[in-house]
Amino acid sequence: MTKPTIDDVAYLAGVSIKTVSRVVNREPNVRDVTRRRVESAIVQLNYRPNISARNLASHRSHLVVLIYDDPGTGETPDGGTIVRLQQGALRACHQAGCELLIHPCDVRDKRARPTLQALIERTRPDGVVIAAPLSNIATVIRPFADAEVPYVRLSPGTKSVSEYAVGTDDRAVAAKMTQYLANLGHQEIAFISGHDQHRAVVNRLRGYRDGLANAGIAYRETRVVAGDNTIRSGAAAAERLLARKKIPTAIFAANDEMAVGVIQAANRLGIVVPKQLSVAGFDDSTLARFSSPSLTTVRQPLAQMAECAVAALFADSDGQRPPPGINVIPATLKIRDSTGPVPTVN
């Protein structure tokens, strides 16, 4: 009652083990009748190839590693973000007949580098996907480049990459959100920027300016306030904006945390969202769905991005390797309850 091996299948089908191997791996040059005979034997025995043996013989591990910022330490990704990345990566992995290993990584830990090295040596992954913001940290990338493990970066901070990478159109979608607000009638649209060490933030601000321009609204520097990505800073920024003589009717924050801060500040000031003030965020974090009112925001296609990244890892075996450059997957507006038409002046 032991697991059937390739020999059992070969014997039952009356062929050599090599032919079974060919059928299992969808290799060419097997006659249809032979193939069918083998397939039926496989079904009959419920045969499944032994991964370890296959890996050993083929010098592949059929393992893909997803690397992301350790949520226990950084404030960057919330659980929802990570899970969405994982979902997309899993889909593509299973499609490619691989399994997914996850590897949260604390960059501030000085031993991150050797840890990654050890990971490579232990698992010999077929490929690696590195999520932002780690994808922009040389220390994280290096070990893979050195070990010649194929990797794909997610949301690289720069436009000019020498390899294939996957990103999204922060700038374009920020413009779109701004125009959406303008279309609701808002003329006074403020923007709260975030930590500018994240490249993404700069792009979002640019997009805001693009959107204003497209809507024919003049850009004014006084409409832009700096935050630092936290709820608290969003609230503080909002208070400053709302204390002015000419208060904005819409506030677009560069991330959801700050947008929620805006809502909280508005609540405290007795300003009703969205009736008197529209608020938009960015990221579609868990927070956005559950805030009250629920937050209009930008949903980054994280699952799709991860899926593309993993798929690209295997593209070069199926044919030509993917071209260098960033594969841009568009983000979408997620309209919820925190935005509405501009209040009628009274």
Added chain:
Amino acid sequence: MTKPTIDDVAYLAGVSIKTVSRVVNREPNVRDVTRRRVESAIVQLNYRPNISARNLASHRSHLVVLIYDDPGTGETPDGGTIVRLQQGALRACHQAGCELLIHPCDVRDKRARPTLQALIERTRPDGVVIAAPLSNIATVIRPFADAEVPYVRLSPGTKSVSEYAVGTDDRAVAAKMTQYLANLGHQEIAFISGHDQHRAVVNRLRGYRDGLANAGIAYRETRVVAGDNTIRSGAAAAERLLARKKIPTAIFAANDEMAVGVIQAANRLGIVVPKQLSVAGFDDSTLARFSSPSLTTVRQPLAQMAECAVAALFADSDGQRPPPGINVIPATLKIRDSTGPVPTVN
């Protein structure tokens, strides 16, 4: 410049490959001098055993699978919950020299069973950890039992389990929370129960009653309102409770979603939390940290639970197998800003 193999190490150390294998695997019966010679050769060559070869020869995969409810489909676990489970599981896996495979599982998909079967056959994991609520679903457990893959269930819904399992003390900690509220001076403590198909919910209600008893407060059925785990239902329940002649000064909801609903309802009614009403939740979901005011809640030791579960998987190889029964890991109160002293009557 190819990867060193066990033969290279053996040659350099002047021993047989078997002895190298012994050193690598910390097996007994190697003289200290020999061991040191081998270790030095390993360092010198930067040797790392090839996992696939090891797996093939040892009939182990050095893989552990963590199975949890697919967050894309169920409403059960939020991203934060999953990530905490993963963190604990990863810790124990690395400790044991294994890697962690993740497997979200949609039970409502009728093909869940064959999918699990395929997972087993493909990966031949050394062990499996099954998170709640899947850990209570026979369809999910069966494939592993049938294939004789060791598994540990997390938070099994029943006290009487025939194998080792890991759980937490829902009932005791719910009592603790209730007493905490009582200690703040609250006499009128209401409870919002959730979907009673989750065993946990029943236990939380029991704990609430225990806590009242311990505090010398009489239990009254009218103080318990049913919700269905959603924010909306929490809000509705709160509205009912707050519409009564004798309104509660504290509301303890069986999960965070409903507790947030209570806060939202209170906001709408102009009731200030926590000044006029204390609100407590359960789970410490992402939501709790970011609600306004931040939510006092119960933090389940998810990471520790997962860690224990994985460790137990390997315990039987290190000595005796872990005893049947639930290894209870205590949950803790997470006091935040939504609870405070009872309002002074005026």
Added chain:
DNA sequence: AACTAGATTGACAGCGTTGTCAGCCTGACG
């Protein structure tokens, strides 16, 4: 000194695949 149990070590046969390469078979072509 002979003897023995137990510690230490090594030779060797797998583990279940894939890669290589040679051989056979078939049909097209001259």
Added chain:
DNA sequence: CGTCAGGCTGACAACGCTGTCAATCTAGTT
């Protein structure tokens, strides 16, 4: 009818490690 390219198939050697078992060594005993 002979030749040849190319499709199809199988024999066999890796792949790098662990398990088994026998051989050797050591120290304690008599």
